[in-house]
Amino acid sequence: MKLLLYGPPGVGKTSIADMVAAELSGCALAVEEFNGRLVTVDVVKQWVAGLGTLSLFGVYSVRIINEMDRCTREAQDLLLSYLDRLPPGRAVIGTSNLQLDLLTERFQTRFQSIKLMSPSTDDIAALLRRHWPVDRATAARIAVGSGGCVRAALADLETWLDAEGLA
Numbered sequence: 001m002k003l004l005l006y007g008p009p010g011v012g013k014t015s016i017a018d019m020v021a022a023e024l025s026g027c028a029l030a031v032e033e034f035n036g037r038l039v040t041v042d043v044v045k046q047w048v049a050g051l052g053t054l055s056l057f058g059v060y061s062v063r064i065i066n067e068m069d070r071c072t073r074e075a076q077d078l079l080l081s082y083l084d085r086l087p088p089g090r091a092v093i094g095t096s097n098l099q100l101d102l103l104t105e106r107f108q109t110r111f112q113s114i115k116l117m118s119p120s121t122d123d124i125a126a127l128l129r130r131h132w133p134v135d136r137a138t139a140a141r142i143a144v145g146s147g148g149c150v151r152a153a154l155a156d157l158e159t160w161l162d163a164e165g166l167a
Contacts, residue, residue, distance in 0.1 A: 001060075002086065002110055003020065003091070006096040007115055008098055008117075009151070011117065011119070012150060013095040014095055021091070024060040026058045029056075032062070036065050036070035037070040041074050051086075051090075069099040071103075080107060121146075124139075125140045126139075
């Protein structure tokens with residue numbers, strides 16, 4: 001399985017990648033997470049060398065590469081052969097902040113790509129009100145200020161809850 005989740009910051013790409021990995025592997029020890037900037041040619045060579053080994057911890061072993069667009073071109077080129085040889089029981093899940101142009105076209109074709117969109121301000125406000133003791137007007141202000149970024153809205157909510165003594 002090769003999956004690429006892309007979209008603007010704060011929409012939940014990494015959270016979804018973690019959930020998919022947990023569901024596939026059934027064990028946290030079978031999941032490895034990497035920042036794309038740290039996925040070098042040497043790292044990929046190690047992955048290729050280990051293709052013949054099975055996971056000791058789950059049905060699937062999963063590698064999550066966050067900010068996959070930050071991998072160097074050289075690492076992406078080597079990852080092509082790794083992805084093409086990926087045996088059953090292995091998965092690679094990548095995330096990217098809408099910078100797919102930084103991924104080579106050949107590299108992009110190896111993945112099932114899913115674009116995540118920012119939720120509306122009404123959706124963010126409803127989420128805040130559903131889960132925390134926040135009034136409608138405050139939830140709306142936080143949602144508008146977040147610019148569609150759920151992570152920013154949650155951080156602003158936490159600040160507001162602290163200021164109100166509700167945290």
